[in-house]
Amino acid sequence: MVYDRAVAPLVRLARPDAERIEVGAPAEGAMAQDAIAMLVADKTREGLLVARLKWGDPFLFGSGAKEALFLHEQGLSFEVVPGVPVAFGSAYAGVPLSYPGGHDALILLRGHEATREDAPDVHWRALASLEGTIAAYASAPQAATILRKLVAAGRPATHMAALIYDATLVSQRAVADTLAGLITQLDADPDAASGLLIVGEVAGLRAHLRWFDKRPLFGRRIVVTRSHERARDLSDRLEGLGAQAIEAPTFRLLPAEDPEAIERAVASVQQYQWVVCESANSAHRFLKVVLSGTRDLRALGGVRIAAVGPSTADQFRAAGLVPDVVVPETGEEATCDAIAAHGPLAGARVLVIRPDHGRAERGDEGTTAELRRRRARARSHGADCRRRVYHRRTRGRLGPSIESEVCHSSWDTIRAMRRPHWTLIAAVLLVARPAGFAQDAAPARSPRNASYQLLATLDPESHTIHGSGRVIWRNITTAPANDLRFHLYWNAWRDGNSSWMREQRLGRGSALARRPEDQRGSIEIISMVARGTDLRPKATFVAPDDGNADDRTVLAVPLDRPVMPGETIDIDIAWTSRVPVTYARTGRLGQYYFIAQWFPKLGVFQNNGEWNAHQFHAATEFFSDFGTYDVALTVPKGWTVGATGAASPVLPGAEGQETHRFVAEDVHDFAWTTSPNFIEHVERFEHPSLPPVTMRLLLQREHAKQAERHFVATRAALRYYGEWFGPYPYSHITIVDPVTPVNPDVQGGSTGGMEYPMLFTAGTRNWAPLDGPQPESVTIHEAGHQFWYGIVATNEFEHAWMDEGLNTYATARVIDEALPNRFVTVERYFGGFVPWAFSDVRWSRAIDGNRLNAYRPVATNDTQSTPTWRYWPGSASQISYNKTALWLATLERYLGWETMQRVLATHFSRGAFRHPTPEDFFAIAGEVAGADLTWFFDATVRSSAAFDYAVTQVTNTPAADGFESVVVVRRLQDGVFPVTIKRTYADGTTDMTAWDGEGRWEAIVDHGPSPIVRVEVDPNRILMLDLNYTNNSWTATPQAPAAARRWSLRWMGWLQEVMLTYAFFS
């Protein structure tokens, strides 16, 4: 399709696969015109069917004849389709070119769009005396010239004429006036656009005959934010009413995250009494599946149809199906009421096809939940998936209304606070709007029931944080809350008597407990007021886990009046936190501060009326609800600050100080870091199907050359986690390169390798070999935590494996995918300063990524289903991280990666922002796999048994028919797992036998012409938890002596060197 610019809007009607070439406005210069003609000829010679679209009629005042002549001369055949000359567009302005009983002549005058004043070369006196209509398409100067010429040639200046701009378009503008009046208007605006000039008495009919620009929406510009698939229909209707529709979709529809789910549902649709479609697209997709393959509408049988909304009903009607119920408006109650009117819901089986909106239906809201509350047996599937599309220009146009609303709500918040610094707060919150705030002002993804508005000032001299603010908590459960429970995590390091310290001594030694007083941390409440009442007098420390009266990490605050379900309570608090030298990856080192768990933080209130607020344990991390965090941090001037959320411009504070404000929505924690020594880098993550993310890296100066390595790793995590499980929903992520403690004995541990919402700490060394796994491995791992810890947000006190284990498994997979064959084992010597890369010991996903070696010695230490805070401290991480990664790898090998990926993607989408439990995960695994996996999780999660299958005996005895071969396989540990036993015979044939693995031994007796030469139990190594894979196989030609000789000689060389070295001084 070769088209002029003026007809560009019609190009959308072309075939999707048509090549489209715009050749601009009708060319003025002969050269350009020749080029167009040659282009058409060339495309024709390529065998293509070429459509040359010209505006108006191709043979009227255009170059169509010239182009056709060229084609004729080239011997190419063509057709001419007459068009509608531009002049005829005057009808849209209510100006007819002729009128019955009026004059009978119509002159079409050639004009020009170029800004020329010269008039066409015609007999003006004859033209001026013509009794009829003169029409010309001309630029403003030329139109003025034409009119002057006519007047000068004798046309009365009082005769009528009309000037029509953008005739037939929604931007049409028409002026009808006398010749003299039009000349005056044109002279006043010589830069006006080209337009259609109609000279004649017919122009006076416009006032009576105008219709196009009298439509109700004419002149309005309306932005249509629907997806492309749905926008055209609305745009057409708007344009039919006269509006100019601007399509700017804010999302696009993609197939559902589990596209086969609807397939499966339709395959058994007749088991349902009702099918409810909640959107037109849902209905469209549902019907598409029903009518696919050899099915037709009869597949629905007697199932009744409920359509939510008339457009949904239209989808069914278009397919020949009249819905039994059409719910006039969206809403779960309206839908359920409409269905209930046709029969009882209790016990009814209902299939709900819903729009997915990029997330699964919440467990406690939505049509499915309402149906279940009414005791229907409801099941739902997403019909599509929505991905956000970003339009900055769009936002700019829409900006003012949104900005003012934001400011308004912030001002209300300010006025509600009773703080002496409210003018500063107002300035901060009003003036310093975060740069990305408008973009993050998205619909709530989470309940946002625990929000914090905090102010904090860091005093580096005393290593103290003075904090104040408001906690806004909404009870989203069904039980009243008679008290509040706050975590005061830093009190774990107040002295040596906390549960954290005790457990630390048990599992990892007592060095941390012996720290001097000035290195410890603590948090102290200064004030706590809610509903006008001081809450401190009745507040007490509690130890719900172990009854340790010396533990002060959980504060119970009784209330005079409970917080009822749905009610919100505001708590104004002030506190002081003493920043320790690093404990548990939080603290200070020189002028580097990493601050986490630093404020009084609410636990999670449950439907059973109890708080899930565990003490701080050495083996666990944290658990809290989602909300909005609006935090202003005051630090010394010139110090860089990184934090959860999007940053705003820095505000000056008191002398020598600056205030940084961060806002984050749909997060459950807030951490921050500050130092004057950071180097800052910012890059962007972009991906064709994932939302863009701004990556901000705060790097230590001595690691300056490692910036790109951090970005490469973060990109890999965002990409692969996004592609496999679901998109990272925030606009920003901050990567913190922590100070490396050169002497952990006195400086505390590193703050590296830890995750917080939208921010994480990596960790590297000054000498970090390129083929060593750091910093990439820890960066990918911690970035990956954003998805499990940050978004799915499981309970780390009780089920740490759901975050750590899934993430360890996923990290290994990302490394294997993004950085294959890159890493080798690196050890560090001379106090840890000098690395050595063992290039012959390559990193493997199966062993190193899933951390099999560290798991092996502690395999039976704990049952994984035990609450994490009760794990043995010395092996808690191996059980949470390593064992989980290993059984996930086993599950992947058992089910296949495609199914496994769907399991995890479904877990992510359904669990996002919802704190799912292990049972939720197990159910999803079974559902997606289409199999009962209870046995699997019983063996791996609900048991501490270890696994070890071994080939213990193979004999080949000559027999009459060849050989009698006996293979004995044993289960050496208590763990049970089905395995395959593969036998290979001397003639090359193989046999596979499946064994359920339950008995302690299994014997296989074969008779055949060839002896067995090789036996392998679990030849594909599905069971990654097998502690000793060496004994899984037997061969008739073992190479053990050769291997042993090889390595004992090597070892001897090493021993000789050791002896030489140590005996040097003798």
Next chain:
Amino acid sequence: MPSSPEVKTTSEVVFTGPRATALGAFLEGWRRTFAAPAITLGVLAALFLMALPLGLALRGMLVEHLGSSVVSERAAWGWEAGWAAEFATQAQGLGRTFTHEILGFGGTISTIGGFFDAKPLPPVVAGAAAAYAVLWIFLSGGILDRFARARPVRTAAFFASCGVFFWRFLRLGVMVGAAYWALFAWLHPYLFGTLWNNWTTGITTEREALAVRVGLYLTFALALALVSLIADYAKVRAVVEDRRSMIGALGASLRFVRRRPFRVFGLYLLSAVASIVVVRLWFTAAPSAWASVPVAFLLTQVYLLFRVWAKLAWMAGEVVFFQGELAHATYTAAPLQMWPDSPAAEAIENLVRQRE
């Protein structure tokens, strides 16, 4: 004991080369080392034989663990990390030392790093090292005597010297060992504990910390060098001057070092540099895990040969320097140790003497 007429006395040996300069002694030391290939080969053989029993024991463990497993096929060709980790997890004692840290230059850096960080050796390895140290003490006397004489001595003479000086060197070893013990038990914890903790509390960059640590390593190395230097010259003086008292030998050594510290340390430094060069060559030549058994074995033994040479040349250089300094370059106390060729020969000699 009468001299054999076929053997020249030390006074008739021409001492060639520069004397009493560090470089001269260094070069002469190497020359004397190359001139005594039997000693080199003997030490190398002893080193190998000391390691052999443990190597055979480990071999048995590896065979037992691999059994008839298919894994042995891969392990026979290269480093099978998964299997090696499995083996180390279930192994006891000696087997636990079979890790990837024995591979190539990584083993060297691991050993040297562990030494300077005072990491305790696994008991079986410590035992082997101790046994070799004792063997070395035994051999030192003969080696120093051979270098001092600067001419071939017979095997019997060599071992005779070894025997004569073994007990003296054992006594010396007790005293020197106590000094080393003090260094590792007191100085090392003070440097890498107290001082290291005090000086790194406020350090937040690895470069600064490394500079501090390197300084501490150098300090500790100097202390070790001083003790070994004095011990070395005590042994040299014990052999060359046939000293019975090791306390006296230590005192003599102290005086010797005190009176010419720069040249003594200069020679020590040259010898250390030579050893470092050998280690650097090994850095380049160390075989990968995939090298064939003969190649890996050969390269490793060649490296050890160079290490032995460096050590022997170190000792020889000190002998040459001492001899050159005290103006009795050709002097070696005590007549040539001679054993009778046989009892019959001795009987005949005795008869001749009686008749005379």
